[in-house]
Structures are given as C-alpha cells and as structure tokens.
Amino acid sequence: MTTEFPNLHVLDHPLIQHKLSHMRDKGTSTRTFRTLLREIALLMGYEVTRNLPLENRRIETPMQAMDAPVLQGKKVAIVPILRAGNGMADGLMELMPGARVGHIGLVRDPETHKPSEYLVKLPEAASRTFILVDPMLATGHSAVHAVDVLNRHGVPDENILFLALVTVPEGMRTFNAKHPNVQVYVASLDERLDDHAYILPGLGDAGDRLFGTK
Numbered sequence: 001m002t003t004e005f006p007n008l009h010v011l012d013h014p015l016i017q018h019k020l021s022h023m024r025d026k027g028t029s030t031r032t033f034r035t036l037l038r039e040i041a042l043l044m045g046y047e048v049t050r051n052l053p054l055e056n057r058r059i060e061t062p063m064q065a066m067d068a069p070v071l072q073g074k075k076v077a078i079v080p081i082l083r084a085g086n087g088m089a090d091g092l093m094e095l096m097p098g099a100r101v102g103h104i105g106l107v108r109d110p111e112t113h114k115p116s117e118y119l120v121k122l123p124e125a126a127s128r129t130f131i132l133v134d135p136m137l138a139t140g141h142s143a144v145h146a147v148d149v150l151n152r153h154g155v156p157d158e159n160i161l162f163l164a165l166v167t168v169p170e171g172m173r174t175f176n177a178k179h180p181n182v183q184v185y186v187a188s189l190d191e192r193l194d195d196h197a198y199i200l201p202g203l204g205d206a207g208d209r210l211f212g213t214k
C-alpha cells in the first residue's frame with residue numbers, strides 16, 4: 001500500500017522481483033517471457049487470493065470426521081484482458097482450477113491511446129469475486145473500461161480485484177478517479193509514461209513480447 005494510492009499493493013517478494021527483472025530485459029526470448037509471466041502470476045496469485053472466502057466441508061480424515069475449510073471454488077472468476085492478460089491467467093488457472101473464466105478483448109489505439117472493445121464473454125456475476133488480469137496498467141483507460149464492463153454485468157467494485165505487473169502514477173490516478181475501491185496488485189510502480197503512453201522503464205509491449213508479434 002502507498003500513501004497516494006491506498007488501494008495499490010506492490011508485491012515485493014524477492015522471487016516476484018527477480019522474475020520481473022528478467023521479463024524487463026529486452027534480451028529475454030518470447031518463450032522465456034511466456035514462462036516467466038505464468039510463474040509470476042502464480043506467485044502474485046498467492047497474495048491476491050489471500051482474502052477469498054472459505055467454506056467448511058465435512059470430510060473424513062483417516063482418523064476422524066472434521067469440518068475442513070475449502071475455497072468456495074465456483075465463487076471466483078478470472079478475467080484476462082486480451083491479449084496480454086492471457087499469459088497471466090494461465091498461472092492463476094493453475095492455482096484455482098475450479099474458477100470460472102471470462103474474457104474481455106481490448107486493443108489500444110496507437111494515436112489516441114484509448115481502448116476499443118472487440119469481445120466480452122463473462123460468467124454469471126452471482127456473488128463472485130472477479131480477478132481482472134492484465135500485465136500493463138499504463139494510462140489506465142483499459143483497466144477503467146474493463147471494470148466498467150464488469151459493473152454493467154452486475155459486479156460491484158468491491159467484488160473486483162485487478163492484477164497487473166507494472167503500473168505508473170498517471171495510470172493509477174486515472175483508475176482511482178473512477179474505481180478507488182478496486183484493489184490493485186502489481187509487482188512494480190514504475191516511473192512514468194513516455195510520449196506514446198508506454199511505461200518507463202517498463203517492459204515494452206507485453207502482448208507483442210508474449211506472442212512474438214511485431
């Protein structure tokens with residue numbers, strides 16, 4: 001948590017920081033970038049899911065019966081923002097194989113930096129926790145758009161968590177102007193945006209690096 005952004009959680013675990021540094025390195029191959037993104041999401045997922053609701057289930061150990069805490073598995077939805085979010089969703093799905101999965105397809109216009117939407121497919125809102133995933137929260141417009149989509153689908157901000165790798169103060173200000181009650185988890189709060197709204201020092205274009213495009 002930082003003083004300016006009470007809803008921002010920077011996960012400073014050494015393994016997360018180590019993997020992020022390798023992902024930032026421009027010499028890292030697509031294959032390694034993809035592996036690291038899945039691994040880092042697994043590690044970050046551990047913190048993001050810390051407050052997920054548990055329920056007791058009656059089981060028999062070899063010794064006796066007991067009420068054992070288990071995750072309310074169908075109460076979680078993982079929603080990657082395409083394309084780059086897919087690489088993180090893979091890690092989260094390993095952690096929570098019973099979770100529902102939705103998709104929000106957004107692409108940022110290179111001139112205006114505003115996202116346009118090309119796909120929305122979501123599981124029922126019910127009383128689920130929705131975990132939105134996208135490695136980059138840059139201007140914040142894509143993140144705001146994705147949360148707006150979930151709101152219209154019936155998911156209140158309090159039931160939404162946002163998992164990213166890297167953000168910047170500008171993006172967090174834009175995001176918090178609309179959704180201050182969504183908790184945001186990142187591996188780094190970077191310095192600033194460049195003239196093309198790319199994060200500095202950042203890691204470049206996450207989607208292109210993940211899929212080897214461009």
Ligand SMILES: O=P(O)(O)OC[C@H]1O[C@H](OP(=O)(O)OP(=O)(O)O)[C@H](O)[C@@H]1O
Binds near residue numbers: 082106107115
């Ligand atoms: O905070 P913002 O300024 O909105 O930028 C962040 C968005 O830009 C990237 O996606 P992009 O549009 O490049 O699509 P891609 O994942 O298909 O490459 C990134 O994965 C985010 O979705």
Ligand SMILES: O=c1cc[nH]c(=O)[nH]1
Binds near residue numbers: 136198199
């Ligand atoms: O730095 C950035 C900004 C937006 N999208 C990316 O993939 N990287």
Ligand SMILES: [Mg+2]
Binds near residue numbers: 084205206207208
């Ligand atoms: Mg991209």
